[in-house]
Amino acid sequence: MGRRKKEPRSVHRENIATAASCLFMKNGISATTMNDIAAEAGYSKATLYVYFKNKEEIIGFLVLSSMKKLCSCITNALQNENSTRKCYDTICNGLVKYEKEFPYYFRIVLEKIKIDFESTEYLPEEKETYEVGESIREMMINFLKSGIEKGDLKDNLEIEPTFFSFWGMLAGVIQLASSKEKYIESTMGLTKEQFLQYSFDMLYSSIAKSNNEQNLSEVQK
Amino acid sequence: MGRRKKEPRSVHRENIATAASCLFMKNGISATTMNDIAAEAGYSKATLYVYFKNKEEIIGFLVLSSMKKLCSCITNALQNENSTRKCYDTICNGLVKYEKEFPYYFRIVLEKIKIDFESTEYLPEEKETYEVGESIREMMINFLKSGIEKGDLKDNLEIEPTFFSFWGMLAGVIQLASSKEKYIESTMGLTKEQFLQYSFDMLYSSIAKSNNEQNLSEVQK
Amino acid sequence: MGRRKKEPRSVHRENIATAASCLFMKNGISATTMNDIAAEAGYSKATLYVYFKNKEEIIGFLVLSSMKKLCSCITNALQNENSTRKCYDTICNGLVKYEKEFPYYFRIVLEKIKIDFESTEYLPEEKETYEVGESIREMMINFLKSGIEKGDLKDNLEIEPTFFSFWGMLAGVIQLASSKEKYIESTMGLTKEQFLQYSFDMLYSSIAKSNNEQNLSEVQK
Amino acid sequence: MGRRKKEPRSVHRENIATAASCLFMKNGISATTMNDIAAEAGYSKATLYVYFKNKEEIIGFLVLSSMKKLCSCITNALQNENSTRKCYDTICNGLVKYEKEFPYYFRIVLEKIKIDFESTEYLPEEKETYEVGESIREMMINFLKSGIEKGDLKDNLEIEPTFFSFWGMLAGVIQLASSKEKYIESTMGLTKEQFLQYSFDMLYSSIAKSNNEQNLSEVQK
DNA sequence: AATGAATGAGCATTCATTCAT
DNA sequence: CATGAATGAATGCTCATTCAT
Numbered sequence: 031m032g033r034r035k036k037e038p039r040s041v042h043r044e045n046i047a048t049a050a051s052c053l054f055m056k057n058g059i060s061a062t063t064m065n066d067i068a069a070e071a072g073y074s075k076a077t078l079y080v081y082f083k084n085k086e087e088i089i090g091f092l093v094l095s096s097m098k099k100l101c102s103c104i105t106n107a108l109q110n111e112n113s114t115r116k117c118y119d120t121i122c123n124g125l126v127k128y129e130k131e132f133p134y135y136f137r138i139v140l141e142k143i144k145i146d147f148e149s150t151e152y153l154p155e156e157k158e159t160y161e162v163g164e165s166i167r168e169m170m171i172n173f174l175k176s177g178i179e180k181g182d183l184k185d186n187l188e189i190e191p192t193f194f195s196f197w198g199m200l201a202g203v204i205q206l207a208s209s210k211e212k213y214i215e216s217t218m219g220l221t222k223e224q225f226l227q228y229s230f231d232m233l234y235s236s237i238a239k240s241n242n243e244q245n246l247s248e249v250q251k
Numbered sequence: 252m253g254r255r256k257k258e259p260r261s262v263h264r265e266n267i268a269t270a271a272s273c274l275f276m277k278n279g280i281s282a283t284t285m286n287d288i289a290a291e292a293g294y295s296k297a298t299l300y301v302y303f304k305n306k307e308e309i310i311g312f313l314v315l316s317s318m319k320k321l322c323s324c325i326t327n328a329l330q331n332e333n334s335t336r337k338c339y340d341t342i343c344n345g346l347v348k349y350e351k352e353f354p355y356y357f358r359i360v361l362e363k364i365k366i367d368f369e370s371t372e373y374l375p376e377e378k379e380t381y382e383v384g385e386s387i388r389e390m391m392i393n394f395l396k397s398g399i400e401k402g403d404l405k406d407n408l409e410i411e412p413t414f415f416s417f418w419g420m421l422a423g424v425i426q427l428a429s430s431k432e433k434y435i436e437s438t439m440g441l442t443k444e445q446f447l448q449y450s451f452d453m454l455y456s457s458i459a460k461s462n463n464e465q466n467l468s469e470v471q472k
Numbered sequence: 473m474g475r476r477k478k479e480p481r482s483v484h485r486e487n488i489a490t491a492a493s494c495l496f497m498k499n500g501i502s503a504t505t506m507n508d509i510a511a512e513a514g515y516s517k518a519t520l521y522v523y524f525k526n527k528e529e530i531i532g533f534l535v536l537s538s539m540k541k542l543c544s545c546i547t548n549a550l551q552n553e554n555s556t557r558k559c560y561d562t563i564c565n566g567l568v569k570y571e572k573e574f575p576y577y578f579r580i581v582l583e584k585i586k587i588d589f590e591s592t593e594y595l596p597e598e599k600e601t602y603e604v605g606e607s608i609r610e611m612m613i614n615f616l617k618s619g620i621e622k623g624d625l626k627d628n629l630e631i632e633p634t635f636f637s638f639w640g641m642l643a644g645v646i647q648l649a650s651s652k653e654k655y656i657e658s659t660m661g662l663t664k665e666q667f668l669q670y671s672f673d674m675l676y677s678s679i680a681k682s683n684n685e686q687n688l689s690e691v692q693k
Numbered sequence: 694m695g696r697r698k699k700e701p702r703s704v705h706r707e708n709i710a711t712a713a714s715c716l717f718m719k720n721g722i723s724a725t726t727m728n729d730i731a732a733e734a735g736y737s738k739a740t741l742y743v744y745f746k747n748k749e750e751i752i753g754f755l756v757l758s759s760m761k762k763l764c765s766c767i768t769n770a771l772q773n774e775n776s777t778r779k780c781y782d783t784i785c786n787g788l789v790k791y792e793k794e795f796p797y798y799f800r801i802v803l804e805k806i807k808i809d810f811e812s813t814e815y816l817p818e819e820k821e822t823y824e825v826g827e828s829i830r831e832m833m834i835n836f837l838k839s840g841i842e843k844g845d846l847k848d849n850l851e852i853e854p855t856f857f858s859f860w861g862m863l864a865g866v867i868q869l870a871s872s873k874e875k876y877i878e879s880t881m882g883l884t885k886e887q888f889l890q891y892s893f894d895m896l897y898s899s900i901a902k903s904n905n906e907q908n909l910s911e912v913q914k
Numbered sequence: 915a916a917t918g919a920a921t922g923a924g925c926a927t928t929c930a931t932t933c934a935t
Numbered sequence: 936c937a938t939g940a941a942t943g944a945a946t947g948c949t950c951a952t953t954c955a956t
Binding site for chain 2: 060188190191192194195196197198199202203204205206207210217218220225228232233234235236237
């Protein structure tokens, strides 16, 4: 079997992670075996262990890299000097895209990483994951603050809890939309996207200052 | 060994399910083996298969029975002629209680049962689960309708999507609060309950007619 | 595959242990896999784990049962009212037989069980192994004492160290004879048995009172 | 990467063997991987295979080199014109030192190298090992002969079997003392060294002419 | 000469499930 | 009805060894 050209370690990690991601998405994480990943990636099973310590590390790698993507998506949304509402929509859509690409990490990011604030023993990778998470949090908080300053968002919002509620709710509704897509279509006659847009509007109205036209998304207008 | 008096099948199912539920909650679903369940329930492992087709069916049974509890909780909330806001709070708290009691089914109910509307092959149990779900949906929809009629909720709400968004968001924020309890405490100095109350208020404001006092929960008042 | 008749647990343990013992002897312990044992015993691999917690426990079981045999062999040798020398020979031959039957445990018994006198956490099986060992020690010590009393053995022997030296030496020479059997034959023209007899005589002379005829084994006479 | 100056093959073998020896002693032979050895020696894993055919050969090399050390130790003991007893003690202590330094080869030397006298296919290394062994044997035999001639040892000793018994017994008691050091201390209140001295005395008395003072070691005197 | 890269062949262990009694 | 007994099929992981460069 032809050995690969000497490619940097990171390429192999990427290859393996991509294969894993693909299978995780198709069959779920725990139903995907290292054997499967090896086959999909075109490596021998033992080679997987050359590039990743174990399955856990593959998952961690994917979680981290997915969070990075989400992070840069949000960064972009906020960097361009857009209206509060425009930013909001971009963030929401970023999350939707993220969930579509990494449905399983969505959950992991939200649940599994029950960061233990007592123990400061972070593995380097865990640490980075945590940092990216914090970075997202900061951006979101700045977004909320600036929205308030601009007069777009209610000024009696408590920033931190608002962000957290917000985050949980978006995650919840996106997951629901994703898993019940067909149900939504058949019951409401809405595509998943339409439904989510409605949800995002609804959620926005809970933080927006008043119910004027600016609260409507581009789509609605 | 004739261990138990001849008791109806349902009693045995209940016994087994109770044991399973207990272990699921303690150790998670996939970490709980049929062996564990048998031991906990005081039956032989083979007997489990007399009363349940397989592990899956035990889970399904628990999902169903948990949904029934949730359903009756909501029923109660709505039957007593309370204010819209009161009902809302009761429903929210019902969900919180549900998540606390059945953390694993919460997720399953929301995700795993990707009911396939194409395939009409419902197992009887699945069908019942579906029906209970529909029943909850109906009640919630009636709740929204009556809230609108009473003038408590916005009258431009699209009932179905509102309900669905609502449901997803509540689920999301409850799960988040549950898995990041410590984080919430250390970052915001709020208990899980306080945080959730804030979230519920926030969400309510997105469906309530105006920002007057009635939008505040009992607690806030 | 025909299920076995309902036989007591101990029978299965015996079957498995016998198969394992057989393979251990042929190929060594670490070269023998659970697969091999299962095949040899005519059980499925999973069944092995029904009767033994793990490979370690199989080894422990064999060590223990081999020690029991050795113990009863020594018991017999000492119970019959024989001359000191007769007893001595019987003990030696018991050890030879033991080594022939359980070559690997011989080493394990002597080395692996580095009983940790600090920790009192004995597993039940370990405890029994230890007890059988102690029982052998006691018998041997009584043998030495009685030999001294009878005037057959030197009366300035320090019992405990003598026993221990004795034991180590016997073990050493038996192992050597066993592993270098061919070498012994080709170099000295002696069978393993003849060689060992010589060794035993030599060793006996180091504890026997004087170099008179009673120090000769039956064979030599 | 030209890491080292072009050094002769033997230097690399030595480096690798030293690293291996170090790890073998710390963790045992089978628990030491080629990876470990490579890391410890500062070579790449593949390079190990440039200098040694396989793990087996590394072990063989170490066995041989350890035997050489033992051999020269014995040579020294016998070259200096000492009393029989003095030589005896030196030899015994040489073995003790050897066991301390190479606990794992001790066993291997005694057991694993079941030199097959039928097959004449010696690998060169095996042959050398055999030769060193023979050389040790010769010296010991000369020692015994000279002891007899000097009138220190019994004159009815059969030289070859005596040597072999002797060897096995010493090995046995040294191994026992080493693995049960704590047990010896707690049961007999003797250090390993004290116990072994007792054993060596005991063994000497089985070959020494009579039980006069010369049979006592320096220590005892 | 030296090695980075890759892997085949295993291994102990687990677990949901079946079936004869 | 209840179950003791048995197991097929996996699973994550390891390691000595090979080979192209």
